Amino acid sequence: MALLESKKDRGEVRIHESLEELSTDLADYIAELSEASVKERGFFAIALSGGSLISLMRNLCGAPYNKTVDWSKWYIFWADERVVAKNHVDSNYKLAKDHLLSKLPIVPSHVHSINDSLTAEEAANEYEFVIRQLVRTRVVNVSDVSDCPKFDLILLGMGPDGHVASLFPNHSVLEEKNEWVTFITTSPKPPPERITLTLPVINSAANVAVVVTGIGKAEAARLVIDDVEPECPVLPARMIEPAVGKLVWFLDNQAGSKLKCFSQFSK
Numbered sequence: 555m556a557l558l559e560s561k562k563d564r565g566e567v568r569i570h571e572s573l574e575e576l577s578t579d580l581a582d583y584i585a586e587l588s589e590a591s592v593k594e595r596g597f598f599a600i601a602l603s604g605g606s607l608i609s610l611m612r613n614l615c616g617a618p619y620n621k622t623v624d625w626s627k628w629y630i631f632w633a634d635e636r637v638v639a640k641n642h643v644d645s646n647y648k649l650a651k652d653h654l655l656s657k658l659p660i661v662p663s664h665v666h667s668i669n670d671s672l673t674a675e676e677a678a679n680e681y682e683f684v685i686r687q688l689v690r691t692r693v694v695n696v697s698d699v700s701d702c703p704k705f706d707l708i709l710l711g712m713g714p715d716g717h718v719a720s721l722f723p724n725h726s727v728l729e730e731k732n733e734w735v736t737f738i739t740t741s742p743k744p745p746p747e748r749i750t751l752t753l754p755v756i757n758s759a760a761n762v763a764v765v766v767t768g769i770g771k772a773e774a775a776r777l778v779i780d781d782v783e784p785e786c787p788v789l790p791a792r793m794i795e796p797a798v799g800k801l802v803w804f805l806d807n808q809a810g811s812k813l814k815c816f817s818q819f820s821k
């Protein structure tokens with residue numbers, strides 16, 4: 555079973571012995587949040603990222619979730635998207651569609667992908683406009699502590715450099731305080747043009763989960779989760795501090811291997 559640890563300010567840390575165990579836990583977690591959100595407000599507004607996260611969500615496509623989850627209430631968004639055509643191999647929409655969404659009975663009009671015929675700047679503006687319309691009708695909830703949407707769940711992956719969504723270390727995008735959705739044209743991870751939810755939006759969500767696997771991310775995981783020396787760099791994932799929402803880290807034992815709590819786990 556997973557190691558569970560609650561850290562002051564850094565949320566709940568769940569370390570799993572295998573990717574299969576992580577996938578099972580992640581599907582359970584998402585299904586529980588969906589049930590609670592549909593019960594409370596009639597909708598489940600979830601934002602996805604790209605990368606390995608999508609294949610780790612695979613268990614949602616099978617039993618018992620095909621029967622127990624109210625898919626008709628799901629509204630899908632992207633925490634970040636690469637500015638490429640929707641049928642391009644780099645598209646986060648395509649990744650999610652091919653491996654997840656096409657296998658789930660989600661209402662097509664509830665899937666809010668970016669407009670791929672626009673520039674990065676235009677696409678970010680239009681995406682923010684779309685979210686604003688859905689906040690107006692409360693399909694997406696509104697935060698009571700900020701002027702931001704309150705997604706029911708934002709799912710993030712993390713790069714070995716500590717980036718989340720398209721919020722990269724030492725990039726001016728980290729300073730964006732006013733926009734809900736912004737764009738970059740100089741992503742260090744290809745492709746260069748991307749749109750992304752901003753930190754204020756991520757920190758206004760009801761729930762944020764960060765899924766991190768593999769030994770190549772162990773050092774970044776330590777830097778963003780553990781209490782570290784003040785001279786350590788503050789990586790983007792460390793800037794996730796939901797104002798009232800709940801933060802959960804889903805790690806495998808490789809990504810978690812440098813955390814202080816891991817030594818107790820592996821004894």
Ligand SMILES: O=C(O)[C@H](O)[C@@H](O)[C@H](O)[C@H](O)COP(=O)(O)O
Nearest residue numbers: 603604605606711712713718719
């Ligand atoms: O579009 C993207 O590139 C992502 O949304 C990005 O933030 C991703 O989630 C991380 O880079 C982790 O990706 P991996 O899990 O594949 O390492």
